[in-house]
Structures are given as C-alpha cells and as structure tokens.
Amino acid sequence: MPGHRSIAEAEKLAAARLGGIPVRHDQMAVVANIYRAASAVRQHLENSVLRGVDLTWTAFVVLWVIWIWGESETRHVAEEAGISKGTLTGVARTLEGRGLVQRADHPTDGRLVLLSLTDEGQELMQRLFPAFNEEEAFVTGQLSDADCRTVADGLRRVVLQVEENGEQRRQDLLGGAAPAPRRSGRRKA
Amino acid sequence: MPGHRSIAEAEKLAAARLGGIPVRHDQMAVVANIYRAASAVRQHLENSVLRGVDLTWTAFVVLWVIWIWGESETRHVAEEAGISKGTLTGVARTLEGRGLVQRADHPTDGRLVLLSLTDEGQELMQRLFPAFNEEEAFVTGQLSDADCRTVADGLRRVVLQVEENGEQRRQDLLGGAAPAPRRSGRRKA
DNA sequence: TCAGAATTGTTCGGATCCAAATCATACGGT
DNA sequence: ACCGTATGATTTGGATCCGAACAATTCTGA
Numbered sequence: 551m552p553g554h555r556s557i558a559e560a561e562k563l564a565a566a567r568l569g570g571i572p573v574r575h576d577q578m579a580v581v582a583n584i585y586r587a588a589s590a591v592r593q594h595l596e597n598s599v600l601r602g603v604d605l606t607w608t609a610f611v612v613l614w615v616i617w618i619w620g621e622s623e624t625r626h627v628a629e630e631a632g633i634s635k636g637t638l639t640g641v642a643r644t645l646e647g648r649g650l651v652q653r654a655d656h657p658t659d660g661r662l663v664l665l666s667l668t669d670e671g672q673e674l675m676q677r678l679f680p681a682f683n684e685e686e687a688f689v690t691g692q693l694s695d696a697d698c699r700t701v702a703d704g705l706r707r708v709v710l711q712v713e714e715n716g717e718q719r720r721q722d723l724l725g726g727a728a729p730a731p732r733r734s735g736r737r738k739a
Numbered sequence: 740m741p742g743h744r745s746i747a748e749a750e751k752l753a754a755a756r757l758g759g760i761p762v763r764h765d766q767m768a769v770v771a772n773i774y775r776a777a778s779a780v781r782q783h784l785e786n787s788v789l790r791g792v793d794l795t796w797t798a799f800v801v802l803w804v805i806w807i808w809g810e811s812e813t814r815h816v817a818e819e820a821g822i823s824k825g826t827l828t829g830v831a832r833t834l835e836g837r838g839l840v841q842r843a844d845h846p847t848d849g850r851l852v853l854l855s856l857t858d859e860g861q862e863l864m865q866r867l868f869p870a871f872n873e874e875e876a877f878v879t880g881q882l883s884d885a886d887c888r889t890v891a892d893g894l895r896r897v898v899l900q901v902e903e904n905g906e907q908r909r910q911d912l913l914g915g916a917a918p919a920p921r922r923s924g925r926r927k928a
Numbered sequence: 929t930c931a932g933a934a935t936t937g938t939t940c941g942g943a944t945c946c947a948a949a950t951c952a953t954a955c956g957g958t
Numbered sequence: 959a960c961c962g963t964a965t966g967a968t969t970t971g972g973a974t975c976c977g978a979a980c981a982a983t984t985c986t987g988a
Contacts, residue, residue, distance in 0.1 A: 563807050564868065574872055576887035577879040581780055583894035585800075588777035589821040590901040591770055596976090598909050604922045606976095608944070611774075618752050624967065632778040637945050639968055644943080661953045661966035679753065683763055688908055690766040692896040698765035704890035705772035707881040712779040719877055720787050733793045734972035736948045785946090795946095797974070813937065826975050828938055833973075850936040850983045923942035925978045 584705070591689050599681040603674065608633060610682070612641050613650060613667070617675040621666035623656070650674060773894070780878050788870040792863065797822060799871070801830050802839060802856070806864040810855035812845070839863060 565573050592607045600610055608631070615630040616622060628638040642665060645651040650671035656662035667675065690698055754762050781796045789799055797820070804819040805811060811819075817827040831854060834840040839860035845851035856864065879887055 560807050567806065568865070568868065571869055574876045576884045576891065577876045577882075578872055579891040580879050580882070580887045580894075581875045583891045583898065584773060584776050584780060586821060587773050587894040587897045590898045590905075591773060594901045594905045594909070598912050601919050601921070602913075604919070606943075617756070618749050625965095632775060633944090634946050635967065636947070636969080640944070656966095659954070659966080663967065676757070679757065680760055683767055685908075686770045687763040687766045688904075689897055689901055690769050691904075692900045693766075693769070693893055695765045697893055698769045701890055701893035702765065702768040702772045704882055704886055704893075705769075705776040707886075708776045708878055709772065709779045711881045712783045712878050715877075715880075716779075716783045719874075720783070723787050724791075730791050730793070732790070732947060732972085735946075736950085736970050736972090738949070795973075814935090822974090823976050824937065825939080825977070829974070848936085848984070852937060921942090921977060924976070925940050925942090925980085927979070 580704075580708070584708070594689055595682065595685050598685055599678065603678060608637070609641055609645060610678075612638065612645065613671060613675055614679070616651065616665050616667050617672070617679075621654070621664050624663050624665055627665055645671075769893075769897070773897070783878055784871065784874050787874055788867065792867060797826070798830055798834060799867075801827065801834065802860060802864055803868070805840065805854050805856050806861070806868075810843070810853050812851050813854055816854055834860075 564578075565571075595610075596607055600607065605613070611631045612627060612633075615627050619626070619630070624638055624642065625635060627642075628635045631638065633641070642651060642653065646653060649668055651665055652668050654664045654666065656664055693701065753767075754760075784799075785796055789796065794802070800820045801816060801822075804816050808815070808819070813827055813831065814824060816831075817824050820827065822830070831840055831842065835842060838857055840854055841857050843853045843855065845853055882890065
C-alpha cells in the first residue's frame with residue numbers, strides 16, 4: 551500500500567519533470583495529506599459505524615448538523631454540511647423517506663423550508679454519536695491532545711484563508727473574465 | 740458562511756445533548772476540520788485552475804498520478820488517487836476519450852491494464868501543475884513553511900493510523916460479524 | 929495436469945454531487 | 959397595486975463514486 555510513503559519521492563519526480571521550475575513542497579504536502587486524510591477518515595467511519603445503520607458520510611453529516619443546531623433552514627444546513635443546496639434537497643428527501651428527518655414551512659417566509667429530526671432521528675443520533683466520536687478518537691490515536699489542537703488550528707487557518715480570500719483570488723486569476731461554465735450541467739431550455 | 744466559527748459552540752451543544760457522556764473534543768475538531776479543509780481546498784482549485792481546462796478534482800488527481808509515476812497499472816493508480824477501481828474505470832474512459840490518457844495491455848500478465856499520458860496529456864500537466872501548485876501555496880498562505888510541515892506530519896499520522904490499524908479495528912468493532920452490505924449496489928443476477 | 933483459489937479490470941445498481949436553469953416567494957421603489 | 963430585483967428551494971444534466979457481481983487471467987497444489 552503505497553501512497554503516503556511516496557510523497558517525498560513524488561515531489562522529487564514532479565520537480566524533475568518540471569525541469570527546474572520551483573515547487574512549493576511543504577504546501578503541496580499539506581494539500582495532498584489533507585485530501586488523503588479526509589478519504590481515509592471517511593472510509594473508516596463509513597465502514598465501521600455508518601455502514602451498520604446504512605448511512606453515507608454525507609447523510610450522517612446532515613443529520614449531525616440538524617441534531618446539533620436544531621430545526622434549521624436548508625441553506626444553513628447545506629452550508630454547515632459543506633454540500634450544495636441541490637445536493638441537500640436530494641439527501642433530505644432520502645432521509646425524510648427513512649423517517650429520520652421532517653420538513654416544515656417557515657411560519658412567515660414562504661420561500662424557506664425548515665428541517666428537523668424526527669423522534670426516530672433523535673434516538674438514532676443519540677445512539678450513533680458516541681460510537682462516531684469513538685472512531686474520531688481512533689483515527690487520531692497517534693496524536694496527543696496538544697497535537698490535535700495544533701493540527702486543527704492549522705486546518706482552520708486553511709479554511710479561513712479560502713473563505714475570506716478565495717473569491718477575490720479567483721477573480722484575480724481569471725482577470726475579471728467570467729468563469730468558464732461547467733461542461734456538464736443543465737442547459738438552457 | 741459560518742461553519743468553522745461555530746465548532747466550539749457545536750461541541751458544547753453536542754456535549755449538552757449527550758447529557759454528560761464525555762466527548763473527545765480535540766479529536767472531534769481534527770476530523771471536522773480535515774473534512775472542512777478538504778472541501779474548501781477542492782472547491783477553490785476546481786473553481787480556479789481546473790474549471791478552465793474542464794477537469795474535475797478526481798480527473799486531475801488521476802492525471803497527476805500517471806504523470807508523476809509514468810505508465811502504471813490501474814490498481815496502483817486507483818490506490819494512489821484514493822478512488823475505487825470501478826470509479827477509475829469510468830474516469831480513465833473519460834480521459835481517454837479526451838485524448839489525455841491511453842491504455843495498453845501488460846506484456847506478460849493479461850489481467851493488467853497500463854495507463855499512460857498521451858503527448859497532449861503530458862503538455863497539459865506541464866502547463867497545469869505550476870498553476871495548481873501556486874494555488875496550493877495560496878490556500879496554505881496563512882501557514883509558515885514550518886507550520887505546513889507540522890500539519891502535514893500530523894495528517895500523515897492520521898492516514899498511517901487508519902491504514903495500519905483500521906482493518907483490525909473494524910473487525911474488532913463488528914465482532915467478527917460480516918460487515919453489513921451496502922443497501923445500494925449491484926445485486927446477484 | 930488441471931481444477932480450484934486468487935487477483936485484476938469491468939459492469940452495474942443506487943446514491944451523491946455540483947452548478948445552471950427554473951420555479952416560487954418576498955421586498956424594493958414608484 | 960405593480961414591476962423589477964433579490965433570495966429561497968427544487969429540478970435537471972452530466973459526471974462521479976462505491977462496492978458487489980462478474981468475466982478473464984494467473985497462480986497453486988495435489
């Protein structure tokens with residue numbers, strides 16, 4: 551099982567292949583390992599605690615957000631869960647069909663939809679979260695509490711950087727030009 | 740765009756909701772931020788350098804792996820790219836159709852398929868990687884080189900923990916019972 | 929030698945996922 | 959009241975994505 555073992559070598563190969571163009575090695579390693587860790591953690595949790603209750607990672611995250619924050623507008627749930635509004639519509643539909651989530655109209659604003667957990671959803675999360683948190687502790691088992699805080703803080707700064715300066719950065723890169731539309735996706739009727 | 744701002748609060752809410760059951764806060768924060776950072780980074784890169792050349796994140800990673808390692812067996816590419824074999828088949832088909840990747844039979848083992856970049860694929864990566872690396876530097880812009888090494892090292896330990904002990908851990912959790920099959924997926928004919 | 933076990937890539941069912949288009953409602957100014 | 963704009967959620971097209979089933983090939987041992 552290669553992968554992580556070969557990052558240093560991969561960087562050298564990349565540098566050689568670029569013929570002397572400088573490479574930001576440390577920054578590249580952060581991005582590579584963020585994604586590698588995210589995949590590993592997600593896979594482990596899906597195949598341990600989530601599989602048994604037939605929940606995908608995304609479905610669990612959505613449940614978790616609603617569980618923690620209580621009845622919420624869908625746009626906030628999508629934001630917190632890190633998925634698009636359109637994706638949330640589908641996931642919420644699935645969860646609603648399984649009796650874990652219910653939707654309700656906003657009392658004053660007819661555009662909004664509120665999501666909340668059903669009793670069954672509440673019970674599921676109460677039972678599931680401790681097991682989930684246990685595995686979070688497992689995957690970080692090689693890190694001390696202080697290490698965890700350091701890593702989490704570093705990651706938080708990455709998230710902040712993208713959220714606060716990403717939009718500006720993208721505009722600068724594209725030079726004001728409209729971003730190329732996705733090749734896939736809906737077309738005008 | 741809340742999210743990161745509320746993690747501490749979310750943890751308190753979670754603890755309250757669990758009614759005194761201890762929560763591993765630091766570990767929870769690491770997992771939450773790993774995933775948040777992965778989403779943010781992926782989104783930024785897709786919407787900056789990748790969109791213009793009509794590549795998804797996964798397609799780029801696959802190209803990168805083949806570019807760095809040269810002609811490779813598909814199983815190794817899937818492993819390095821962090822996707823399943825089945826997914827790679829589809830992605831490789833897409834990239835082959837766009838003339839960026841070519842496949843070849845293994846000279847001695849008829850089961851294997853080798854993937855390599857076409858000339859066009861080579862040129863694309865040569866042009867694309869510097870821009871990609873530039874954005875890797877941007878998203879980590881709030882971290883010093885030393886910070887980057889620290890964070891990358893911590894993440895590497897998470898990956899290692901899952902890779903080296905994850906399988907055993909899952910078996911222990913399930914108590915030897917066969918893992919529940921996915922609800923979705925192919926059925927016996 | 930040759931039948932069963934192992935390994936590899938592909939097919940396939942079902943669910944996600946994004947972003948553009950679209951539909952629906954609320955709000956602004958006149 | 960009315961109309962244009964802003965802001966919601968949903969629909970839709972295309973591409974992923976996983977993992978089980980499957981087909982093809984190689985390996986193993988008696």
